[in-house]
Amino acid sequence: MMRISPIFGLLLLAGCATNPPPKPATAGGKPAEVVTIPADPWPSTYKPYPGVTTVIRNATVYDGTGKLFSPGAVRIENGRIAEIGASVAVPAGATVIDGTGKFVTPGIIDIHSHLGDYPSPGVEAVSDGNEATSPARPEVWAEHSVWPQDAGFGRALAGGVTAFHVLPGSANLFGGRGTTLKTVYGRSVQDMKYPGAPYSLKMACGENPKRVYGSKGQMPQTRMGNIAYARQVWADAVEYKRRWDDYSRRAKAGTAKPTDAPRRDLAKDTLMGVLNGEILIQNHCYRADEMTNVIAMSKEFGYKVTAFHHAVESYKIADILAKEGICSALWADWYGFKMESYDGIRENIALVDKAGACAIVHSDDANGIQRLNQEAAKAMAAGNRMGLGITPEHAVTWFTLNPAKGLGIADRTGSLEPGKMGDIVLWNASPFSVYARAERVWIDGALLYDWADPDRRPIADFELGQAGAGDAK
Amino acid sequence: MKRLSLVLAALLATSANAATIAITGGTVLTAVGETSIANGTVIIRDGRITAVGAGLVVPAGATVIDATGKFVTPGLITAMSTLGIVEVEGVRQTNDASARSTPFSAAIDVAPAINPMSPPIAINRLGGVTRAVVGPEISNEIFGGQGAIISLAASGDIVMAKRAFQFIEMGEDGARAAGGSRPAAWLNLRNGFAEAQRFARNPAAFDSGRDKDSLIKRLDAEALVPVVEGRVPAVVHAERASDISAVLALRAEFPRLHLILIGAREGWMVADKIAAARVPVVTLSLFDLPDSFETLASTRSNVGRLVAAGVTVGFGIFGGDSGSQPRNLPYFAGNAVAQAAVPGGVGLTRGQALAAITRAPAQIFGLADLGTLEAGKRGDVVVWDGDPLELTSAPTAVFIDGVAQPMQSRQLQLRDRYRDLAPAALPKAYSK
Numbered sequence: 001m002m003r004i005s006p007i008f009g010l011l012l013l014a015g016c017a018t019n020p021p022p023k024p025a026t027a028g029g030k031p032a033e034v035v036t037i038p039a040d041p042w043p044s045t046y047k048p049y050p051g052v053t054t055v056i057r058n059a060t061v062y063d064g065t066g067k068l069f070s071p072g073a074v075r076i077e078n079g080r081i082a083e084i085g086a087s088v089a090v091p092a093g094a095t096v097i098d099g100t101g102k103f104v105t106p107g108i109i110d111i112h113s114h115l116g117d118y119p120s121p122g123v124e125a126v127s128d129g130n131e132a133t134s135p136a137r138p139e140v141w142a143e144h145s146v147w148p149q150d151a152g153f154g155r156a157l158a159g160g161v162t163a164f165h166v167l168p169g170s171a172n173l174f175g176g177r178g179t180t181l182k183t184v185y186g187r188s189v190q191d192m193k194y195p196g197a198p199y200s201l202k203m204a205c206g207e208n209p210k211r212v213y214g215s216k217g218q219m220p221q222t223r224m225g226n227i228a229y230a231r232q233v234w235a236d237a238v239e240y241k242r243r244w245d246d247y248s249r250r251a252k253a254g255t256a257k258p259t260d261a262p263r264r265d266l267a268k269d270t271l272m273g274v275l276n277g278e279i280l281i282q283n284h285c286y287r288a289d290e291m292t293n294v295i296a297m298s299k300e301f302g303y304k305v306t307a308f309h310h311a312v313e314s315y316k317i318a319d320i321l322a323k324e325g326i327c328s329a330l331w332a333d334w335y336g337f338k339m340e341s342y343d344g345i346r347e348n349i350a351l352v353d354k355a356g357a358c359a360i361v362h363s364d365d366a367n368g369i370q371r372l373n374q375e376a377a378k379a380m381a382a383g384n385r386m387g388l389g390i391t392p393e394h395a396v397t398w399f400t401l402n403p404a405k406g407l408g409i410a411d412r413t414g415s416l417e418p419g420k421m422g423d424i425v426l427w428n429a430s431p432f433s434v435y436a437r438a439e440r441v442w443i444d445g446a447l448l449y450d451w452a453d454p455d456r457r458p459i460a461d462f463e464l465g466q467a468g469a470g471d472a473k
Numbered sequence: 474m475k476r477l478s479l480v481l482a483a484l485l486a487t488s489a490n491a492a493t494i495a496i497t498g499g500t501v502l503t504a505v506g507e508t509s510i511a512n513g514t515v516i517i518r519d520g521r522i523t524a525v526g527a528g529l530v531v532p533a534g535a536t537v538i539d540a541t542g543k544f545v546t547p548g549l550i551t552a553m554s555t556l557g558i559v560e561v562e563g564v565r566q567t568n569d570a571s572a573r574s575t576p577f578s579a580a581i582d583v584a585p586a587i588n589p590m591s592p593p594i595a596i597n598r599l600g601g602v603t604r605a606v607v608g609p610e611i612s613n614e615i616f617g618g619q620g621a622i623i624s625l626a627a628s629g630d631i632v633m634a635k636r637a638f639q640f641i642e643m644g645e646d647g648a649r650a651a652g653g654s655r656p657a658a659w660l661n662l663r664n665g666f667a668e669a670q671r672f673a674r675n676p677a678a679f680d681s682g683r684d685k686d687s688l689i690k691r692l693d694a695e696a697l698v699p700v701v702e703g704r705v706p707a708v709v710h711a712e713r714a715s716d717i718s719a720v721l722a723l724r725a726e727f728p729r730l731h732l733i734l735i736g737a738r739e740g741w742m743v744a745d746k747i748a749a750a751r752v753p754v755v756t757l758s759l760f761d762l763p764d765s766f767e768t769l770a771s772t773r774s775n776v777g778r779l780v781a782a783g784v785t786v787g788f789g790i791f792g793g794d795s796g797s798q799p800r801n802l803p804y805f806a807g808n809a810v811a812q813a814a815v816p817g818g819v820g821l822t823r824g825q826a827l828a829a830i831t832r833a834p835a836q837i838f839g840l841a842d843l844g845t846l847e848a849g850k851r852g853d854v855v856v857w858d859g860d861p862l863e864l865t866s867a868p869t870a871v872f873i874d875g876v877a878q879p880m881q882s883r884q885l886q887l888r889d890r891y892r893d894l895a896p897a898a899l900p901k902a903y904s905k
Contacts, residue, residue: 121764123765315887336560336592345888351892367760370761386892432864432865434862467739468769471772473774
């Protein structure tokens with residue numbers, strides 16, 4: 001059930017972007033002679049926990065695609081969404097939950113988190129989010145910094161979060177790979193990895209890289225330095241890809257020896273994955289003008305930006321973002337904490353959405369991740385005060401299906417469509433109300449949080465035996 | 474020119490002050506207990522509230538604000554902020570909260586730095602915030618300096634009280650400022666207070682016989698005199714339960730200290746002690762992570778448990794993420810109510826939650842004529858388009874001292890400039 005084949009990585013080998021992974025050439029008794037880049041050296045070892053067939057009925061259901069069912073019902077069976085509608089079939093033996101007065105949404109997905117990399121407690125010894133030793137560190141992987149005992153995972157789960165994307169920080173132009181995790185504690189990060197989710201490459205523009213390196217007297221010290229440095233990195237990556245493409249073509253034709261394979265460069269492996277369309281670019285970028293610079297750069301080198309993150313000025317270029325098919329991952333109301341966030345406005349998310357671009361509510365924060373539904377409520381209300389007429393069922397997409405799209409997992413999760421993973425939240429009130437809390441959270445159909453059951457409330461190792469452990473937080 | 478416009482603004486404010494305003498038809502939440510007056514009226518005259526109730530007669534000539542279907546509350550008061558002293562946190566030219574290399578500490582006074590034109594003032598006023606406690610952050614000492622109380626009014630002199638409190642860091646931040654340990658921080662505190670007492674006994678002799686390397690300057694010692702004598706409150710940041718207990722125990726040594734705790738995330742563990750000491754707490758309702766070793770027992774039930782124990786709790790913005798803005802005070806209040814619904818959680822009633830962002834901050838900082846809708850109080854009144862604690866609600870009118878405030882900010886101007894991205898006859902820079 002869980003070994004969905006990894007969809008990225010296999011294609012690090014050039015020229016086969018739509019083909020299955022190259023296998024060692026054993027057919028016909030020939031020895032393996034095509035050198036390939038391992039597709040998935042840190043495979044997910046996540047296994048769904050057991051669940052029972054569960055029906056929630058008589059609830060208000062927002063399905064994550066923009067639809068409302070009121071009254072609505074959902075059935076979870078075999079770990080998946082089995083049925084959704086005004087009413088659903090109730091198999092014998094199913095657990096039936098009366099959702100009268102309650103609300104149901106897909107599990108919340110946060111596309112921008114540093115949980116695990118900057119875990120609680122925030123002491124230097126476990127602060128592992130920025131490899132700030134070079135402006136380009138595409139070779140580092142955020143998952144290798146994740147501390148699986150971050151108490152923040154449990155808090156996020158209680159906030160209805162069922163999946164989140166751990167990114168490196170933004171000190172570097174190229175911060176490293178980001179990884180999508182399930183909000184399910186494991187003994188290793190691999191136990192938490194979202195099966196088959198593509199990797200991302202975190203990039204950053206603007207103040208952070210130029211400040212971090214400029215203050216060391218290094219390039220980049222300016223925004224023009226940011227772009228120049230990044231372009232050179234991409235140019236080198238294009239050349240690396242060309243070599244691998246050439247080698248693989250020749251190897252397949254039987255005209256290259258294994259020793260002809262290009263020398264592995266871990267940094268460029270990641271960049272080549274981007275150029276091959278298998279690794280998604282998640283680009284920290286605040287200002288409208290800088291986003292357009294990045295778009296131009298992506299076209300020069302032939303890659304695509306999947307989402308701009310923290311993009312407080314997306315509303316200024318929402319039409320361009322819609323045309324380019326780039327998501328904006330945004331806060332509802334953060335502004336003014338640094339110069340490049342000076343023009344942040346509360347209507348940003350709503351205006352991006354109105355322009356037909358993909359709008360996502362993100363957290364970038366261990367506390368904020370617990371209430372992405374509330375951030376969406378603020379953004380929706382700001383939009384509606386300017387007459388945009390945004391419905392709650394539509395605004396739900398900002399923290400469910402849209403981040404799933406931005407992470408390349410929308411075919412599996414992010415909405416309550418039958419066949420998708422049973423990632424679902426039952427709320428005691430409208431998730432757009434300040435008075436709402438998640439009552440129960442299911443991941444792959446397993447009930448992993450129940451506000452009324454202390455035995456369904458995770459306690460990280462770090463919290464165990466400490467004051468307040470197990471408290472209703 | 475600027476001076477002239479200020480004078481004009483002051484004149485306008487005075488004339489507006491003289492007006493009588495009647496806000497009618499709304500659900501009036503007075504922030505006194507759980508009082509909710511349906512179809513209530515609030516009458517403001519000469520900048521003060523003269524009457525609040527149902528079925529009041531609107532005085533002849535009053536400007537009537539129809540609040541039918543809306544809610545009416547006191548102006549919100551943030552029990553801590555950097556409003557007026559920080560515009561862009563990361564731009565040091567606009568950040569006057571702390572001075573990295575000053576030799577001074579307790580003597581630092583934020584009042585002259587306060588900028589009424591700073592955009593966050595208008596932005597937060599639009600969220601219903603009418604008054605703010607403004608505090609410095611520490612630099613190289615545990616004493617951060619003297620904070621102020623301000624109005625968020627769009628006109629006139631907004632500083633209401635200078636040198637209104639002394640900000641002191643204990644716990645982890647205090648330890649760092651004091652050279653690296655809690656014991657060192659406690660020594661700095663005792664040294665500062667002892668020097669203040671010595672200064673108070675004989676200011677002229679303060680410098681004689683003093684060590685040249687004495688840690689505290691004359692001006693700092695002088696600033697701590699009213700603190701030791703209890704005339705100016707000491708706002709002390711402490712999070713860990715043991716640090717809080719140690720702060721409370723200071724009174725054994727300095728009995729006149731007027732203490733206000735800030736932070737106090739583990740306060741619930743010693744709530745009875747805090748209540749018995751009659752020390753109020755400034756905090757927020759959403760801390761629930763063990764994000765430092767001094768906050769291991771953080772829980773969203775902290776506020777509810779403190780209030781249940783009898784502690785006065787006001788919400789104020791300090792540290793935290795960038796979403797922690799005074800305009801989000803209702804969000805913190807509403808979430809404190811939500812906590813009551815969680816099995817095993819302790820939260821606030823709606824009345825208590827509203828009080829945490831109105832009445833309690835006023836009480837904590839001695840603003841006797843603010844914080845509630847009662848006759849005699851200043852005319853700080855907010856009209857909301859829905860439940861004031863709800864995420865989807867916003868003010869439709871804000872009055873400060875009876876003066877209707879402009880409902881505009883540069884954020885709204887940006888919104889309006891970019892609401893339509895279709896090509897136009899001129900660049901965006903030409904649209905206002």
